[in-house]
Amino acid sequence: MQRTNFGDMACSIARTLDVIGEPWSPLILRDIWVGMSRFDQLQADLGISRKVLTERLNHLVEQGVIDRHPYDNRPRYEYRLTPKGTELVDLLMVMTAWGDKWLSGQAGPPVLYRHHACGEISHVDLRCAHCGEPMHAGDIDPLPGPGSAVA
Amino acid sequence: MQRTNFGDMACSIARTLDVIGEPWSPLILRDIWVGMSRFDQLQADLGISRKVLTERLNHLVEQGVIDRHPYDNRPRYEYRLTPKGTELVDLLMVMTAWGDKWLSGQAGPPVLYRHHACGEISHVDLRCAHCGEPMHAGDIDPLPGPGSAVA
DNA sequence: ACGCTGAAGTTCCCTTAGGGAACCCCAATG
DNA sequence: CATTGGGGTTCCCTAAGGGAACTTCAGCGT
Numbered sequence: 001m002q003r004t005n006f007g008d009m010a011c012s013i014a015r016t017l018d019v020i021g022e023p024w025s026p027l028i029l030r031d032i033w034v035g036m037s038r039f040d041q042l043q044a045d046l047g048i049s050r051k052v053l054t055e056r057l058n059h060l061v062e063q064g065v066i067d068r069h070p071y072d073n074r075p076r077y078e079y080r081l082t083p084k085g086t087e088l089v090d091l092l093m094v095m096t097a098w099g100d101k102w103l104s105g106q107a108g109p110p111v112l113y114r115h116h117a118c119g120e121i122s123h124v125d126l127r128c129a130h131c132g133e134p135m136h137a138g139d140i141d142p143l144p145g146p147g148s149a150v151a
Numbered sequence: 152m153q154r155t156n157f158g159d160m161a162c163s164i165a166r167t168l169d170v171i172g173e174p175w176s177p178l179i180l181r182d183i184w185v186g187m188s189r190f191d192q193l194q195a196d197l198g199i200s201r202k203v204l205t206e207r208l209n210h211l212v213e214q215g216v217i218d219r220h221p222y223d224n225r226p227r228y229e230y231r232l233t234p235k236g237t238e239l240v241d242l243l244m245v246m247t248a249w250g251d252k253w254l255s256g257q258a259g260p261p262v263l264y265r266h267h268a269c270g271e272i273s274h275v276d277l278r279c280a281h282c283g284e285p286m287h288a289g290d291i292d293p294l295p296g297p298g299s300a301v302a
Numbered sequence: 303a304c305g306c307t308g309a310a311g312t313t314c315c316c317t318t319a320g321g322g323a324a325c326c327c328c329a330a331t332g
Numbered sequence: 333c334a335t336t337g338g339g340g341t342t343c344c345c346t347a348a349g350g351g352a353a354c355t356t357c358a359g360c361g362t
Contacts, residue, residue: 012250099163
């Protein structure tokens with residue numbers, strides 16, 4: 001498919017897509033996050049082809065978002081999130097919140113999240129890391145940064 | 152490619168991917184968000200093939216995240232985010248924050264965001280919508296919800 | 303010692319989606 | 333009445349996903 005390479009663009013969204021933008025990758029991360037760590041588990045749960053699962057896992061390991069851990073003194077491996085990968089779960093939680101709100105329909109959300117700190121069923125909300133006020137589409141102005149191509 | 156249909160899975164992440172998970176879709180939303188609203192602008196800015204851009208725009212319109220607005224009394228159209236699409240920008244902001252942190256390298260972030268409320272250059276942080284405390288990968292327990300397949 | 307099993311890939315073929323470039327339609331303009 | 337420019341559509345080619353069979357290797361049971 002001679003797919004365009006997003007990683008070279010001067011855009012953090014495009015670069016992030018280069019890491020987890022391929023089909024299945026976010027779902028693989030989701031499964032690893034909830035403790036489904038082995039090849040055959042992932043393959044069976046997702047219904048992904050073994051070939052593509054191999055490719056995705058290798059890519060995610062190369063990008064440093066997951067690690068291969070040998071277990072059982074045999075050629076067996078478990079995949080686990082690295083710190084870099086664990087922070088990607090933020091992305092999954094936002095996708096969950098949006099999907100729950102806009103795509104769940106009558107049935108309601110398929111999965112609920114209980115927040116440890118307050119014990120309530122809840123979802124994520126975006127806040128400014130600096131002042132703590134809400135931060136959404138209309139609340140910001142984009143400016144060229146130091147890594148901008150146009151200098 | 153007989154791609155697997157994510158929209159039928161009992162998972163809000165998979166369903167969200169069904170809306171914006173295809174290659175280019177998040178970048179198209181990004182451009183529309185910052186005011187790049189016309190077909191040829193998008194095509195030139197992204198370097199996407201016209202065929203695929205047509206397919207993506209149609210899909211995004213069908214999914215209700217963007218609208219086609221005629222202008223100039225001619226068959227000319229502008230694409231704009233709907234409320235549903237505007238809330239997807241949350242996802243883009245989280246991708247930006249992660250990419251800025253992990254993929255920017257020496258050069259620093261290509262784009263900076265100034266937050267209207269405080270006037271500072273900042274980025275998003277995830278908080279619990281209920282109690283306002285931080286909400287990240289380790290702070291929650293997933294539970295089966297009403298829309299779960301396993302009842 | 304020897305075959306069996308099960309995890310983790312690998313290989314092969316087929317179909318389909320993305321890239322690129324040329325082509326088309328249509329309303330206003332000169 | 334030909335030109336222009338936005339907004340697509342069509343065609344061909346290549347590459348990526350799906351599916352299923354095959355491989356490898358360590359331990360286990362007998």
